[in-house]
Amino acid sequence: MRRLRIGTRGSPLARWQAEAVAGALVRAGAPAAELVLIRTSGDRLPSKPISSAGGKRLFVKEIEEALVDGRVDLAVHSAKDLPAERLAGLNVQAVLPREDARDAVVAPRSCERPAADPAALFAPDRAPRVGTGSVRRTAQLRHAYPHLEVAPIRGNVGTRLDKLEAGGFDLLVLAAAGLVRLNLAARIAVRLPVDVCVPAPGQGIVCAEYRSGDRETRDLLSTIADRDASAALEAERSLVTALGVDCQVPLGAVTTVDGDDLLLRGVVASPDGARLVRRDAAGSLVAPADLGARVAAGLLAGGAGPLLEAART
Numbered sequence: 001m002r003r004l005r006i007g008t009r010g011s012p013l014a015r016w017q018a019e020a021v022a023g024a025l026v027r028a029g030a031p032a033a034e035l036v037l038i039r040t041s042g043d044r045l046p047s048k049p050i051s052s053a054g055g056k057r058l059f060v061k062e063i064e065e066a067l068v069d070g071r072v073d074l075a076v077h078s079a080k081d082l083p084a085e086r087l088a089g090l091n092v093q094a095v096l097p098r099e100d101a102r103d104a105v106v107a108p109r110s111c112e113r114p115a116a117d118p119a120a121l122f123a124p125d126r127a128p129r130v131g132t133g134s135v136r137r138t139a140q141l142r143h144a145y146p147h148l149e150v151a152p153i154r155g156n157v158g159t160r161l162d163k164l165e166a167g168g169f170d171l172l173v174l175a176a177a178g179l180v181r182l183n184l185a186a187r188i189a190v191r192l193p194v195d196v197c198v199p200a201p202g203q204g205i206v207c208a209e210y211r212s213g214d215r216e217t218r219d220l221l222s223t224i225a226d227r228d229a230s231a232a233l234e235a236e237r238s239l240v241t242a243l244g245v246d247c248q249v250p251l252g253a254v255t256t257v258d259g260d261d262l263l264l265r266g267v268v269a270s271p272d273g274a275r276l277v278r279r280d281a282a283g284s285l286v287a288p289a290d291l292g293a294r295v296a297a298g299l300l301a302g303g304a305g306p307l308l309e310a311a312r313t
Contacts, residue, residue, distance in 0.1 A: 238292025
């Protein structure tokens, strides 16, 4: 069995993910893998909003090119960073159990006892300036708390926390999964309920990308595939594909797995949060793609189409 070369970004969270996958492969009987750090276009644009700079592919383009060219054997990504459209010749496998998919609010260290619920943290009398790099979070937060000042922020988790401590923001909203995986769970003031903020499709899921014809890597990845995470990712990506959208629009989707049963919740919002369409549906573990398509159809029937078109333009 050959030693695998794993392509990954160089951020602390990306390296954690790649190392976690490499460790799982070793426990499954593979040789120790080599991490190949690749700087992506997204890493070279530290301040420009992702939605206007070219979308999620900015964070995977160079890694996928290395995979197609054979310079690496597999790539490890946060599933939420993958664009909806796959490159020809590449497949994706969800690996490792899903971490908490919810978004989390982080307060400065100087805030000794932050409020324990979102309504109190975002109270009008506090007039907080909230930082997030996501149009999805921005729209849903503005819908739930119209008085909020929500401003864009870029950079990895550490960079964003530094900006918070420097006084650039009063609060941050980040993925809980990233904070947990970086041993920063203690920084979480509150985890946002999905009734307030539906997570990004694939949030909390780590996936491995490989060449379609590489049967050895495919078979090895199947030994560390997580059943529940795989089903959730298929349902959520099916919804995204059915809507024909990407990260430039305020779209959330999250799947709850209970045995062989799935519950998928989807949301589409106008960028300013004034309008919002939600749909839930139940399905089976054996047909997650069908569930995603059904929820997408429900969103469109509920009026999501004009919101998506407005967000695109």
